[in-house]
Amino acid sequence: xxxxxxxxxxxxxxxxxxxxxxxxxxxxxxxxxxxxxxxxxxxxxxxxxxxxxxxxxxxxxxxxxxxxxxxxxxxxxxxxxxxxxxxxxxxxxxxxxxxxxxxxxxxxxxxxxxxxxxxxxxxxxxxxxxxxxxxxxxxxxxxxxxxxxxxxxxxxxxxxxxxxxxxxxxxxxxxxxxxxxxxxxxxxxxxxxxxxxxxxxxxxxxxxxxxxxxxxxxxxxxxxxxxxxxxxxxxxxxxxxxxxxxxxxxxxxxxxxxxxxxxxxxxxxxxxxxxxxxxxxxxxxxxxxxxxxxxxxxxxxxxxxxxxxxxxxxxxxxxxxxxxxxxxxxxxxxxxxxxxxxxxxxxxxxxxxxxxxxxxxxxxxxxxxxxxxxxxxxxxxxxxxxxxxxxxxxxxxxxxxxxxxxx
Amino acid sequence: xxxxxxxxxxxxxxxxxxxxxxxxxxxxxxxxxxxxxxxxxxxxxxxxxxxxxxxxxxxxxxxxxxxxxxxxxxxxxxxxxxxxxxxxxxxxxxxxxxxxxxxxxxxxxxxxxxxxxxxxxxxxxxxxxxxxxxxxxxxxxxxxxxxxxxxxxxxxxxxxxxxxxxxxxxxxxxxxxxxxxxxxxxxxxxxxxxxxxxxxxxxxxxxxxxxxxxxxxxxxxxxxxxxxxxxxxxxxxxxxxxxxxxxxxxxxxxxxxxxxxxxxxxxxxxxxxxxxxxxxxxxxxxxxxxxxxxxx
Numbered sequence: 001x002x003x004x005x006x007x008x009x010x011x012x013x014x015x016x017x018x019x020x021x022x023x024x025x026x027x028x029x030x031x032x033x034x035x036x037x038x039x040x041x042x043x044x045x046x047x048x049x050x051x052x053x054x055x056x057x058x059x060x061x062x063x064x065x066x067x068x069x070x071x072x073x074x075x076x077x078x079x080x081x082x083x084x085x086x087x088x089x090x091x092x093x094x095x096x097x098x099x100x101x102x103x104x105x106x107x108x109x110x111x112x113x114x115x116x117x118x119x120x121x122x123x124x125x126x127x128x129x130x131x132x133x134x135x136x137x138x139x140x141x142x143x144x145x146x147x148x149x150x151x152x153x154x155x156x157x158x159x160x161x162x163x164x165x166x167x168x169x170x171x172x173x174x175x176x177x178x179x180x181x182x183x184x185x186x187x188x189x190x191x192x193x194x195x196x197x198x199x200x201x202x203x204x205x206x207x208x209x210x211x212x213x214x215x216x217x218x219x220x221x222x223x224x225x226x227x228x229x230x231x232x233x234x235x236x237x238x239x240x241x242x243x244x245x246x247x248x249x250x251x252x253x254x255x256x257x258x259x260x261x262x263x264x265x266x267x268x269x270x271x272x273x274x275x276x277x278x279x280x281x282x283x284x285x286x287x288x289x290x291x292x293x294x295x296x297x298x299x300x301x302x303x304x305x306x307x308x309x310x311x312x313x314x315x316x317x318x319x320x321x322x323x324x325x326x327x328x329x330x331x332x333x334x335x336x337x338x339x340x341x342x343x344x345x346x347x348x349x350x351x352x353x354x355x356x357x358x359x360x361x362x363x364x365x366x367x368x369x370x371x372x373x374x375x376x377x378x379x380x381x382x383x384x385x386x387x388x389x390x391x392x393x394x395x396x397x398x399x400x401x402x403x404x405x406x407x
Numbered sequence: 408x409x410x411x412x413x414x415x416x417x418x419x420x421x422x423x424x425x426x427x428x429x430x431x432x433x434x435x436x437x438x439x440x441x442x443x444x445x446x447x448x449x450x451x452x453x454x455x456x457x458x459x460x461x462x463x464x465x466x467x468x469x470x471x472x473x474x475x476x477x478x479x480x481x482x483x484x485x486x487x488x489x490x491x492x493x494x495x496x497x498x499x500x501x502x503x504x505x506x507x508x509x510x511x512x513x514x515x516x517x518x519x520x521x522x523x524x525x526x527x528x529x530x531x532x533x534x535x536x537x538x539x540x541x542x543x544x545x546x547x548x549x550x551x552x553x554x555x556x557x558x559x560x561x562x563x564x565x566x567x568x569x570x571x572x573x574x575x576x577x578x579x580x581x582x583x584x585x586x587x588x589x590x591x592x593x594x595x596x597x598x599x600x601x602x603x604x605x606x607x608x609x610x611x612x613x614x615x616x617x618x619x620x621x622x623x624x625x626x627x628x629x630x631x632x633x634x635x636x637x638x639x640x641x642x643x644x645x646x647x648x649x650x651x652x653x654x655x656x657x658x659x660x661x662x663x664x665x666x667x668x669x670x671x672x673x674x675x676x677x678x679x680x681x682x683x684x685x686x687x688x689x690x691x692x693x694x695x696x697x698x699x700x701x702x703x
Contacts, residue, residue, distance in 0.1 A: 041561030048486065048558050051546035079691045112544025112559060112566040119541060123523035131523040131541040135675070136668050139547050140522040193688035197681055204674070211667035212516050212551045215656050224670055354555055356484075356654075 007393035021375040028372020049358020057348035059106030067099020068238030071199040087392040097153035145202035203234040218351040233340035236272040240337040270317040277310040309339035437514040443533035445639030447610040452601035453504040459593035463491040466592030487560035498652040505653040509571035511639035514662035517548035636662025
């Protein structure tokens with residue numbers, strides 16, 4: 001395996017920022033206790049009309065798209081052999097592993113009968129024919145793929161941790177690392193290939209999930225192209241998250257940003273964003289749904305905001321492709337992430353109308369749990385990059401404007 | 408073997424085309440099972456007494472929905488404590504009662520999306536049944552159902568899905584016939600035979616007989632004969648009260664899950680596309696490393 005030089009960042013873990021994250025986690029844990037003891041009705045604003053709220057729409061549907069960076073960078077490095085992106089791979093994979101684990105955690109909070117979750121992967125083998133895989137259910141495929149892919153991601157993240165243990169870990173961990181590393185090395189091509197195929201499967205299926213809501217999903221969003229649009233948005237959002245994560249890490253953890261490499265991503269991202277906008281517009285036009293897009297309602301407005309953000313992201317990112325500067329780079333990546341996130345939240349919540357006067361707006365408890373999951377994700381990231389060789393080791397000489405670009 | 412990036416991309420494009428072509432292949436229309444049972448609700452006969460609502464609660468061991476003063480059972484909608492409801496619908500000057508419960512679709516969306524078959528369609532009767540041991544409480548059935556039927560016990564720490572199962576637990580094998588498989592309490596309670604239990608074939612014939620006998624009395628069709636792929640609970644509405652007014656959505660002839668299943672099964676036909684992608688990825692990964700791959 002080609003290994004780019006990476007090194008532990010070192011430094012203190014328990015910074016003031018880390019302490020704030022601990023407080024957010026503690027508060028969210030109380031909210032979590034309320035959810036598990038009092039039930040979803042007390043804890044959330046979800047209801048029989050809007051049975052899915054932000055834990056699904058944001059934590060899972062947006063969260064795993066932003067967690068597609070590992071897949072998207074692996075595609076460049078291992079499939080298309082663009083080795084210069086290698087320094088981005090380890091942090092991207094770690095962000096993805098954490099993002100997917102966060103999504104999986106949110107699912108445990110969200111499903112009502114969480115004690116039955118174990119049945120899903122083993123259903124055909126333990127119930128004597130009573131239950132089995134229902135392959136018509138896109139959610140089954142998402143569940144199995146996300147479980148498998150989260151495991152794949154942690155295996156992909158493991159080498160730097162195992163290498164550290166092999167070189168300087170305590171006895172048992174050193175033995176474990178010595179035994180595991182050669183096995184990993186052998187199985188790596190299969191793991192890497194799974195790491196490309198599994199996300200393409202479940203990210204597109206996350207779009208397919210809402211196809212069945214024929215009477216509930218607004219005509220500007222309900223289209224047979226949902227799986228394609230979800231696949232396009234996840235790749236772009238994955239790259240955007242890689243850029244944002246690199247910029248935030250360099251800012252909060254105080255090391256220079258590898259702008260030249262990041263800048264090269266922007267051409268791809270601009271292309272993806274433009275393609276997404278073109279496919280959406282063509283789809284709406286060709287299926288005769290333009291009248292819905294020019295109606296004087298907030299659905300039409302949201303549709304144009306989505307398209308506007310995608311087009312703006314494409315234009316902004318295209319301008320960054322040769323002269324990437326940290327500030328504009330991060331801002332244009334954020335516009336792309338916002339375009340994708342808004343699209344996905346619209347499909348799952350705002351463009352979803354069960355009728356009968358049902359309304360949904362997330363409760364404080366739902367927000368607190370989401371924030372707590374996010375804070376744990378961030379704390380684990382900080383801990384791991386400080387202790388293990390994940391971030392690029394050679395300090396890229398900082399461009400003169402890098403210091404003030406991230407206020 | 409040398410595989411260029413162009414080859415890989417071509418492979419991916421081919422997979423994409425295969426997926427799209429497979430996705431548009433139409434799904435066959437499903438027929439109700441030979442022994443399909445259901446109900447016929449005739450809105451012109453219903454007087455809104457709600458005896459069926461009360462009887463349903465008793466038969467299904469559901470708690471009362473107390474009014475504010477605690478004296479009166481007053482459910483206002485289907486819920487985690489209510490599987491059957493009588494509502495009033497307005498259409499211009501006219502009003503009509505309407506009963507709502509599971510439609511027991513011929514080709515249901517809820518069973519199409521349920522991960523491991525907690526919600527499933529009984530093979531012989533077509534009853535859409537719930538087996539809570541296989542339910543993880545994901546609530547995808549609630550998202551999928553065009554009639555908004557499955558409900559969730561939101562106020563419980565250990566919740567479940569609640570929906571009409573046609574009182575299959577009240578079946579009595581000694582009685583034989585349709586009562587050997589189910590026995591809906593609502594039909595038993597109705598003083599006007601506004602809702603009756605029977606085989607779907609018998610009920611459809613009876614509905615058509617009523618339409619032919621008094622065409623001026625009814626909207627000129629049976630809701631559920633074809634709607635959304637057909638349902639096993641059929642509706643007749645009073646002339647001048649369109650079915651949409653009764654809260655029954657305009658679905659067309661196609662089953663609600665027909666499109667989503669066509670696309671899902673198209674993309675995953677024989678698992679060919681994912682297998683092809685996996686193989687293409689493996690080949691590309693194993694390919695001779697280029698100068699950019701650096702040390703290693």
